[in-house]
Amino acid sequence: MQTKPIALKILDVVSIILLAISTYLALFFAPMELVMGQVQRVFYFHIGTAWVGLLGFVIAALTGIVYLITKDMKWDRFGVAAVEVSTVFFFLTIVLGSIWARPAWNTWWTWDPRLTTAAVTELIYVAYFMLRQGIDDPEKRARFGAVYTLLGGVSAPITFMVIRLFRTIHPVIVGAANANQEKMSMTGDMKIAFFFALFAFTIIFIDLIWHRVRLGGLEDKVEQLKLKVSM
Amino acid sequence: MDKNKIQKDELIPRAKRSSLSSRPSLLKATFAIVQKDLAAEFRSFELVSAMLVFSLLVIIIFNFALELDIKVRQSVTAGVLWTTFAFAGTLGLNRSMSTEKDRGCMDGLLLAPVDRSAIYFGKAISNLAFMLIVETIVLPVYSVLYNVNLFRLDLIGIILLGSIGYVAVGTLLSAMSVQTRTREVLLPILLFPVAIPVLLAAVKASNGLLTGADFAEVLIPLNILIVYDVVFIAVAFMVFDFVVEE
Amino acid sequence: MEITPDTSNYMIAGFAVTFITMGIYIVSLYLRSRNLKQDIETLESMQNEKPKSTK
Numbered sequence: 001m002q003t004k005p006i007a008l009k010i011l012d013v014v015s016i017i018l019l020a021i022s023t024y025l026a027l028f029f030a031p032m033e034l035v036m037g038q039v040q041r042v043f044y045f046h047i048g049t050a051w052v053g054l055l056g057f058v059i060a061a062l063t064g065i066v067y068l069i070t071k072d073m074k075w076d077r078f079g080v081a082a083v084e085v086s087t088v089f090f091f092l093t094i095v096l097g098s099i100w101a102r103p104a105w106n107t108w109w110t111w112d113p114r115l116t117t118a119a120v121t122e123l124i125y126v127a128y129f130m131l132r133q134g135i136d137d138p139e140k141r142a143r144f145g146a147v148y149t150l151l152g153g154v155s156a157p158i159t160f161m162v163i164r165l166f167r168t169i170h171p172v173i174v175g176a177a178n179a180n181q182e183k184m185s186m187t188g189d190m191k192i193a194f195f196f197a198l199f200a201f202t203i204i205f206i207d208l209i210w211h212r213v214r215l216g217g218l219e220d221k222v223e224q225l226k227l228k229v230s231m
Numbered sequence: 232m233d234k235n236k237i238q239k240d241e242l243i244p245r246a247k248r249s250s251l252s253s254r255p256s257l258l259k260a261t262f263a264i265v266q267k268d269l270a271a272e273f274r275s276f277e278l279v280s281a282m283l284v285f286s287l288l289v290i291i292i293f294n295f296a297l298e299l300d301i302k303v304r305q306s307v308t309a310g311v312l313w314t315t316f317a318f319a320g321t322l323g324l325n326r327s328m329s330t331e332k333d334r335g336c337m338d339g340l341l342l343a344p345v346d347r348s349a350i351y352f353g354k355a356i357s358n359l360a361f362m363l364i365v366e367t368i369v370l371p372v373y374s375v376l377y378n379v380n381l382f383r384l385d386l387i388g389i390i391l392l393g394s395i396g397y398v399a400v401g402t403l404l405s406a407m408s409v410q411t412r413t414r415e416v417l418l419p420i421l422l423f424p425v426a427i428p429v430l431l432a433a434v435k436a437s438n439g440l441l442t443g444a445d446f447a448e449v450l451i452p453l454n455i456l457i458v459y460d461v462v463f464i465a466v467a468f469m470v471f472d473f474v475v476e477e
Numbered sequence: 478m479e480i481t482p483d484t485s486n487y488m489i490a491g492f493a494v495t496f497i498t499m500g501i502y503i504v505s506l507y508l509r510s511r512n513l514k515q516d517i518e519t520l521e522s523m524q525n526e527k528p529k530s531t532k
Contacts, residue, residue, distance in 0.1 A: 045495050
């Protein structure tokens with residue numbers, strides 16, 4: 001197998017540095033939010049992970065389309081990588097949101113459109129992996145995976161729209177929750193930490209996807225070798 | 232697969248829209264498939280009867296689980312109905328596609344010189360027919376059991392729209408799930424997260440109708456239902472080829 | 478304005494979860510790639526042995 005490209009090594013180091021800086025900005029640089037206290041500091045990572053989680057979902061749907069047109073396995077590897085890394089980050093988003101919600105709204109969970117859509121999206125990711133696991137033929141696995149990410153990508157925005165309708169039924173819980181979130185005004189230093197977290201997580205995301213794509217390459221190689229040996 | 236099949240597959244041109252003259256039209260082929268499915272079903276009533284009994288059992292369980300007295304009934308009827316339809320729907324979708332697969336009918340269908348989308352539309356329409364048959368029996372039974380009048384044209388319209396959307400995605404996903412190792416188990420896992428919008432919109436719209444809400448409140452979920460139906464029929468139509476290709 | 482509540486514990490939990498989860502994922506990536514590399518080595522050696530014995 002080819003050795004690790006130099007660009008990837010650089011990206012690894014940059015990712016670690018960015019994560020460290022972002023952590024510093026979130027923990028010490030940004031001022032404390034007065035209404036919610038220290039816990040508000042998880043907000044920066046919450047937004048960062050949510051952003052890359054969504055980005056991965058969009059990338060997966062797009063690579064799905066490209067795969068179906070080109071039938072080139074590299075797009076499938078790219079799609080799987082995007083979904084897998086997004087699953088991890090989206091899981092973090094949900095957990096961080098929950099941890100934040102507990103002291104802020106006094107509940108671990110509300111059926112707010114954003115939270116619910118996030119949970120449904122995570123379930124789509126999980127279903128995607130279960131689907132892939134059930135198929136032996138790599139070509140078919142890639143094809144079905146692509147179709148499913150495409151369906152998921154179309155369905156998730158509609159889910160968000162529908163759940164937003166339900167807000168009219170439960171104005172108290174969700175309305176209050178939203179007002180709380182929107183009221184949070186950011187000072188200049190908070191904005192710096194916020195945008196830096198977005199940037200840092202984007203780079204970390206790219207780095208992890210790159211690693212996962214390489215892993216996918218190894219997986220394919222093993223499968224091909226197994227086929228050759230068994231013949 | 233066998234050589235014969237591969238050759239015949241190659242004979243079918245990839246661009247399917249230009250195929251009106253040499254092969255039966257999309258409409259004819261679709262209805263041939265629907266006719267086949269319905270004829271097979273009306274001989275034994277295997278699928279519809281299973282879905283029906285299952286639906287009734289679910290409703291009975293809900294009755295005790297939710298203590299459906301008069302007050303609760305008003306607000307949960309829509310939810311109970313759609314949950315029942317969704318569960319019964321997966322049962323039917325699974326069965327309908329796995330009989331195709333098990334008896335080798337799918338290979339036969341794929342060999343036939345018809346447009347692949349005719350297979351999709353044919354299967355979707357017959358699945359929809361099964362679901363509608365079950366719904367037309369469940370609705371009066373529910374009405375009698377719980378003394379709610381469900382025979383309203385607007386409600387039936389919503390149920391039709393919701394079922395169309397559900398079946399449109401369900402047919403595509405069941406064609407995928409029968410080709411996997413886990414088969415029946417996989418369909419609900421694949422289908423439910425993707426079908427959440429159509430189910431929620433249908434519940435919301437039906438609930439609005441049953442509780443006598445303003446028409447404006449029903450209009451938004453109704454629009455979403457229509458959007459979902461159109462979008463997913465279009466997407467399923469476009470990608471079905473990739474799901475059945477060998 | 479009321480007194481700012483002390484929510485440091487939640488914050489610490491949040492950051493801990495973030496780093497632990499990311500750590501676990503990176504370790505899983507590393508372990509999977511190591512196992513696959515081992516597989517490739519084994520398979521390649523099997524492939525080299527095979528032509529002599531069968532054909």
